[in-house]
Amino acid sequence: MIKRIENTVYPLVGIAVIMIAWQAYTYYFGLNRIVLPSPTDIFWASIANWETLLRESWPTFLESILGFGLAVLVGIPFAVCVANSRVLNLTLYPILIATQSVPKVAVAPIILVWFGLGMQSKLVIAFLVAFFPIVVDTAAGMRATPSGLLELARALRASPLQVFTKVQFPAALPFIFAGSKVAVTLAVIGAVIGEFIGSTQGLGNTLLTANSQLDSPLAWAALVWLSALGIFLFGLVVLAERIVMPWSGAGHH
Amino acid sequence: MSTPNHTQGWPAAPLAPFGHFKDVRQSFGRGSGSPLVAIDNITFDVTQGSLVTLLGPSGCGKTTFLKIVGGLIPATSGTVQINGRNVTAPHEDFGVVFQQANLMPWRTMIDNVLFPMEILKLRDATAVSRARELLASVGLEGFENAYPSQLSGGMQQRVALCRALIHRPKLLLMDEPFGALDELTRMEMQDLLLDIRAKTNATVMFVTHSISEAVYISDIVAVFSKRPAVIADFIKVELPYPRSAEMRYLPEFTELEHRAGRALGITR
Numbered sequence: 001m002i003k004r005i006e007n008t009v010y011p012l013v014g015i016a017v018i019m020i021a022w023q024a025y026t027y028y029f030g031l032n033r034i035v036l037p038s039p040t041d042i043f044w045a046s047i048a049n050w051e052t053l054l055r056e057s058w059p060t061f062l063e064s065i066l067g068f069g070l071a072v073l074v075g076i077p078f079a080v081c082v083a084n085s086r087v088l089n090l091t092l093y094p095i096l097i098a099t100q101s102v103p104k105v106a107v108a109p110i111i112l113v114w115f116g117l118g119m120q121s122k123l124v125i126a127f128l129v130a131f132f133p134i135v136v137d138t139a140a141g142m143r144a145t146p147s148g149l150l151e152l153a154r155a156l157r158a159s160p161l162q163v164f165t166k167v168q169f170p171a172a173l174p175f176i177f178a179g180s181k182v183a184v185t186l187a188v189i190g191a192v193i194g195e196f197i198g199s200t201q202g203l204g205n206t207l208l209t210a211n212s213q214l215d216s217p218l219a220w221a222a223l224v225w226l227s228a229l230g231i232f233l234f235g236l237v238v239l240a241e242r243i244v245m246p247w248s249g250a251g252h253h
Numbered sequence: 254m255s256t257p258n259h260t261q262g263w264p265a266a267p268l269a270p271f272g273h274f275k276d277v278r279q280s281f282g283r284g285s286g287s288p289l290v291a292i293d294n295i296t297f298d299v300t301q302g303s304l305v306t307l308l309g310p311s312g313c314g315k316t317t318f319l320k321i322v323g324g325l326i327p328a329t330s331g332t333v334q335i336n337g338r339n340v341t342a343p344h345e346d347f348g349v350v351f352q353q354a355n356l357m358p359w360r361t362m363i364d365n366v367l368f369p370m371e372i373l374k375l376r377d378a379t380a381v382s383r384a385r386e387l388l389a390s391v392g393l394e395g396f397e398n399a400y401p402s403q404l405s406g407g408m409q410q411r412v413a414l415c416r417a418l419i420h421r422p423k424l425l426l427m428d429e430p431f432g433a434l435d436e437l438t439r440m441e442m443q444d445l446l447l448d449i450r451a452k453t454n455a456t457v458m459f460v461t462h463s464i465s466e467a468v469y470i471s472d473i474v475a476v477f478s479k480r481p482a483v484i485a486d487f488i489k490v491e492l493p494y495p496r497s498a499e500m501r502y503l504p505e506f507t508e509l510e511h512r513a514g515r516a517l518g519i520t521r
Contacts, residue, residue, distance in 0.1 A: 148355035155325060155349045156372040157342065166371065170359045247359050247400040 037217040042224060045217030052206065053225050060202040061229055063119055063191035067126025068184050068233070075131050075183075076176065079138035080164075093139075100132050104190065108197045122194030122202070129190035130183035134176070141175025142168055174248065177241040184237050188230045203229070271424070271456050272299035272322070277331035279317055290481035291317050295331070297475060297487060304450060304457040306467040308513060309477030315460045316428050318482070322458060323347055323426045335424060345373055348422030348455070350430040354409035356401040356416075362388060363397040366415045373420060380419070387415040390452075391445060407438035411445070418453060425450075427459045431466070440498065443470050447496055464517070468509045469496060476516035486516030 019039045025031070026038040033041050046053065082089050082096075108125050115121035145168045153163045195204025203226050210218035242249060277295040280288040291314040299305050307315040321328045322335065324343040333340045335347075348369075356365045366384040370376040388397060391411040401409055410430060417425060427446075431439045447470060450457055461467050467474045471490045478485040490509055492500055500506050514520035 146355070148351055148353050149357060151325065151351070152349065152355050152368075153372070155323060155343045155347065156369050157345070158372045162372055166368070167357070170357065173359070245359065247402065 034214050034216045037220050041217040042220040045215075046221040046224060049218055049221060053203070053221060056201060056203050056206045056222075057225055057229055059119055059122075060188070060191050060195065060204065060226070061233075063122035063194070063202065064126050064184070064187045064229070064233060065236075067123045067128075067190060068130045068180075068187035070123070070127045071130035071134050071183055071187070072180065074127075075134035076138050079135045080142060080169075082135070083139045083142035084164075096132070096135065104129050105193055108193050112194070112198050117198050117200060122191045122199070125194040126187040126190035130187040133179045133182040133186065135179075137175045137179025137182075138172060141172025144175065145171045173245055177237065177245070180237050180241075181234060184233045185230050188226065188233060192226065270298060271301040271303075271336060272305075272458070273332065273334040274298070274322070275332040277318065277321060277328050277333060279314065279321060279326075280329050292477075292480075292482040294483050297484060299456060299458070299473070302454050302456055303472040304447075304459065304470055305473045305475060306459045306461055306471045307475050307477060308461055308464065308467040308517070309482060310479055310517065311462055313477045313480050314482040315477045318477075319426055319428055319458060319460050322424075323349060345420060346423040348417035348420065348425045350410075350413050350417045350425070350427040352429040352432050354401070354406070354413040356409055356412055358401050361398045361400060362393065362404070362412050365401070365412055366419050368416060369420045375420065384415065384419055387418060388412070390449070391415060407434050407442065410434060410442065414442075414446070414449070418449065418455075421453070421455075423455060425453075425455045425457045427457065429460050429462070432461070432463075439466070444496075444498075446470060447494070451494070464510050464513045465501065467513060468492075468506060469501065474509075474513055476513055478516075479518075485518075486512065488512055488516075 023038050023040060026033075026036055026041075031038075037045070078092075082092055104125060107128070111124050111128075112121045115124055149167050149171065150163070153167050158166070191202070192204035192207075195202040196208055199205045203222050207219050207222040207226070210216070210222060275296050277292065278290070279292045280290045282288050295318060307318060309315045317326070320326045321333055322340065324340045324347070327341070335344070338344075357368070360368065363381070363384050366387060367376055367380060370380040370384075385397060388394060391414060393408060393411055393415075396404065396408070401412070404412070410433075414430070417427075431442045434442060443466060446457070446459075459467075459470065468488075468490055471488075474486075474488040474490060475484055476486040476488065477483070488509060492503075492505060492509075511520055
């Protein structure tokens with residue numbers, strides 16, 4: 001119980017200290033709010049523009065979560081195939097690693113040419129950045145099945161399908177969720193990159209527009225909302241993990 | 254060859270032949286040079302319902318032999334028969350307990366016990382109630398819905414024992430199952446195993462490197478030599494059942510330990 005309170009209180013104290021220092025810094029040095037708005041400036045900009053920010057959060061949220069969802073839907077089966085087939089592994093894995101070294105930011109303009117200025121292009125970029133960590137971690141999880149469990153399954157003459165569904169896949173779940181947590185935050189970055197390159201909506205668009213109009217408090221407010229969106233999506237994955245893997249929270253006694 | 258001659262209590266008269274091993278040899282090819290012989294010329298019989306321990310120094314190949322009996326690895330040559338059939342693959346009449354409990358962290362205790370029934374497509378209400386009874390019989394009543402991470406090593410190994418027994422195997426193969434447990438838990442588990450054997454009448458083959466464990470639980474102790482392992486001695490343990498901790502101090506017990514020690518080359 002005390003540990004729980006500590007887990008909440010200490011981070012809040014940390015944030016409070018930084019906010020106060022930031023506020024004091026902008027106040028004492030009389031910084032122009034275009035260069036660095038104070039926390040209160042950002043807060044009031046956030047309140048004053050809440051309708052815009054909320055409206056623009058929606059497309060960014062959709063792009064991120066759909067891109068991430070697509071990466072999960074395609075990435076997990078892909079990783080399962082690659083991990084279980086030597087031929088597929090040898091054929092596809094080097095290509096995957098090679099494509100991963102291509103900077104996604106550099107590909108983004110091409111994606112926009114293919115998929116237009118709408119949501120699809122952002123979704124595709126979010127998908128591309130989220131895909132890699134999911135595939136790599138899922139494949140690692142598939143290979144990390146404890147040998148004792150595999151031997152047990154073999155002693156019972158379990159079929160390959162039974163081994164997969166009852167042993168390999170559940171054993172890989174912690175890996176899959178670790179990859180998903182990285183992927184979901186990357187998906188938000190992917191969506192924002194897409195919005196930066198060319199868009200008519202989304203928090204990335206709001207940020208870019210506010211910046212070009214030297215409305216720094218609004219730009220910072222958009223940044224805060226983007227972080228909140230990222231934390232929210234991360235939280236959704238953690239929630240899913242708790243629901244799917246109730247044993248991981250069971251803990252030691 | 255191996256006819257346990259009990260003077261009291263259970264088991265009544267386990268006389269029927271069950272396991273037959275003749276000239277079992279296992280060698281592993283090495284890149285160059287002669288193959289590495291793990292076990293050689295292993296020949297003995299096991300009667301139905303008896304408890305045979307394979308005692309030997311670590312790395313001598315007794316686990317390899319157990320895996321051959323269980324059909325998990327093929328022997329290079331020789332005859333391995335269980336219940337009159339040549340063993341070529343694992344069989345559903347076998348139950349296996351490993352040194353590690355090997356429980357699935359994502360399954361509750363009862364679901365871990367029921368795992369073999371799911372693989373054999375035999376999970377039903379009867380199986381579930383049997384799993385409950387088994388857990389209760391090893392003193393884990395009330396832990397059915399706990400996860401492995403919430404239990405101690407000894408408790409986990411009890412669950413592994415229940416899992417090996419759930420499908421009523423005729424042959425229980427145990428590979429140093431109590432090796433990772435502390436001494437007191439280990440002695441408890443030995444008594445538990447003897448209890449369970451008395452109830453199930455399964456034949457047990459048990460790998461260990463503990464001399465006192467081997468003598469305490471066995472009808473027969475097959476002593477394996479260093480690699481390449483051959484049977485160094487084949488010791489009949491004619492201590493009565495039920496075994497109890499006091500027997501560990503009997504002169505007969507010590508004499509048997511001494512004989513096993515001589516076979517292992519530890520004592521003279």
